[in-house]
Amino acid sequence: MNHLLKNVRPYGESATDVRLVDGRIAEIGTGLPEGSSRVHDGAGAVLLPGLVDLHTHLREPGREDAETVATGTLAAALGGFTAVHAMANTDPVADTAGVVEQVWRLGREAGHCDVAPVGAVTVGLGGQQMAELGTMADSAARVRVFSDDGKCVSDAGLMRRALEYVKAFDGVIAQHAQEPRLTVGSQMNEGVQSSLLGLTGWPAVAEEAIIARDCLLAAHVDSRLHVCHVSTAGSVDLLRWAKNKGWKVTAEVTPHHLLLTDDLAATYDPLYKVNPPLRTQADVDALREGLADGTIDCVATDHAPHALEDKEAEWGAALPGMTGLETALAVVALTMVETGRLDWRSVADRMSHTPARIGRLDGAPEPQGRPLAVGEPANLCLVDPGARWTVDPHESASRSRNTPFVGRELPVRVVATFLRGRPTVLDGKPAPA
Numbered sequence: 001m002n003h004l005l006k007n008v009r010p011y012g013e014s015a016t017d018v019r020l021v022d023g024r025i026a027e028i029g030t031g032l033p034e035g036s037s038r039v040h041d042g043a044g045a046v047l048l049p050g051l052v053d054l055h056t057h058l059r060e061p062g063r064e065d066a067e068t069v070a071t072g073t074l075a076a077a078l079g080g081f082t083a084v085h086a087m088a089n090t091d092p093v094a095d096t097a098g099v100v101e102q103v104w105r106l107g108r109e110a111g112h113c114d115v116a117p118v119g120a121v122t123v124g125l126g127g128q129q130m131a132e133l134g135t136m137a138d139s140a141a142r143v144r145v146f147s148d149d150g151k152c153v154s155d156a157g158l159m160r161r162a163l164e165y166v167k168a169f170d171g172v173i174a175q176h177a178q179e180p181r182l183t184v185g186s187q188m189n190e191g192v193q194s195s196l197l198g199l200t201g202w203p204a205v206a207e208e209a210i211i212a213r214d215c216l217l218a219a220h221v222d223s224r225l226h227v228c229h230v231s232t233a234g235s236v237d238l239l240r241w242a243k244n245k246g247w248k249v250t251a252e253v254t255p256h257h258l259l260l261t262d263d264l265a266a267t268y269d270p271l272y273k274v275n276p277p278l279r280t281q282a283d284v285d286a287l288r289e290g291l292a293d294g295t296i297d298c299v300a301t302d303h304a305p306h307a308l309e310d311k312e313a314e315w316g317a318a319l320p321g322m323t324g325l326e327t328a329l330a331v332v333a334l335t336m337v338e339t340g341r342l343d344w345r346s347v348a349d350r351m352s353h354t355p356a357r358i359g360r361l362d363g364a365p366e367p368q369g370r371p372l373a374v375g376e377p378a379n380l381c382l383v384d385p386g387a388r389w390t391v392d393p394h395e396s397a398s399r400s401r402n403t404p405f406v407g408r409e410l411p412v413r414v415v416a417t418f419l420r421g422r423p424t425v426l427d428g429k430p431a432p433a
C-alpha cells in the first residue's frame, strides 16, 4: 500500500507532504494529491529518518524470559527505530555464523525493525581466543560490528589483532572500555557518593585507560575503533585528542548517561545500577557538550532488559543494565534539544545517519540511516514535538520493566514508524501487519 504523509516537517523544518511508494520516498512537496494513497495527517509532526541503534541487548537466544528478538524489536519500533544492532552476549554467545544468522532471521520473521547482529570478538566472550570474525562477516547476517560488550577485550595483543583482522571486511571493533583489574567488585562510580554509601567504586580511569590504549592501537594498525557507552569527562577529552589526530575512532553515549547521575545510587534502587555506572553532573555536562560538538558521534541505547528476579535484588546482587529503546528519543530531546544543544537535523545525524554509517548499514542491500530525500528507502519516524508523557514500565513492549525513567515526565512522542514504506507503528501503537 502507498502512504501519503500530509503536513509533516522533515528534520523539523518547513511543513510539506511526503508520499511513500513501493518502500521508497516517491515525492516530497506541498499539496500532493491523495490519489490512491492511504493518508496520514501529520499535523506538523517532525519527520526523521528511522532511528538506528548501535547497541541493543535482545537476550535471544538464552534469556527469552527477559527479552526476545520479537519483543525487543517491537519496543524499538515504538521508539522510532528501524534498525538495531543486537549485542553478542547471548547464551550461546553470538560468536559463530550459526548464531548471528539465527538472530538475523528472527529479526526478519518478527518484521518490526531490521536486526544487525553484532559478532563476539572472542570465543564465548572469554577474552582468550579470537572468534571467527570472517565467517560472521561473510554470513547472511553480514556482520560488520564486533564486540565483547559486557566485557572488555582487555588483552592488548588480542585487541590489536582483532583491529587488524576486521580491516579485511571494513569491520569495526566496538569496545566496552573497562580495565578489569581496576574494577574488581565495583558497584558504582568511584567518588564522593561511593565513599558515603560504602559501595566499591568503578573509577573513571578504568574507562579512560582502555580508551587511550585502544585509540593508540587503532592508529597503529590504521583500523576502526568504536567506543561503547562513553561515561566520563576524561573520555571525551581523549576522544577529542584522537579525532584531532585524524584516527578512525568513533564513540557513542547512552541517554541515561546524558541525564542521570550517581546521586541516584543513594536510593539503593538497582534500577540505577548500570555498567559503566552513572557518573557525576560534571561528567553529564561534558558528555552533552561532546555529543553537541561531534566528539561523541552518536547516541546508542544500551537497552539492557533484565528479568525481575535479576533486578529486584539488593544492589550488590542485582545485574547492571537499563531498558532504553522506548525512551531514547525523548531523553535526547529533553537533554539536547530542549537545552538548545541540538536541532532536529543534528538529532537525525546522531541517532540515524551516523550510527548507520558506523555499522555500515548505509550501504547494505537494504540501506538504513539514509537522508530524507526522493528515491531513498522509506525508513522513517514521525515525532509529535509537543507531546508530554509519563513513563510507565507496564506500557512497555519490552518483556522487562527496568527503566530508570519510571514515573518521569518526558517530552516528544513517536507517533509513527515506517520500515521500507510499511507502518510498524501508527498512532503510537504497534501497526497491524
Ligand code: DOR
Pocket: 057, 089, 149, 150, 151, 176, 273, 274, 275, 276, 304, 305, 319, 320, 321, 322
Ligand atoms: O549495564 C550493562 N548491561 N552494561 C553492559 O555492558 C552489559 C549490559 C547487559 O548485558 O546487561
Ligand code: ZN
Pocket: 149, 150, 151, 176, 228, 229, 275, 276
Ligand atoms: Zn557495555
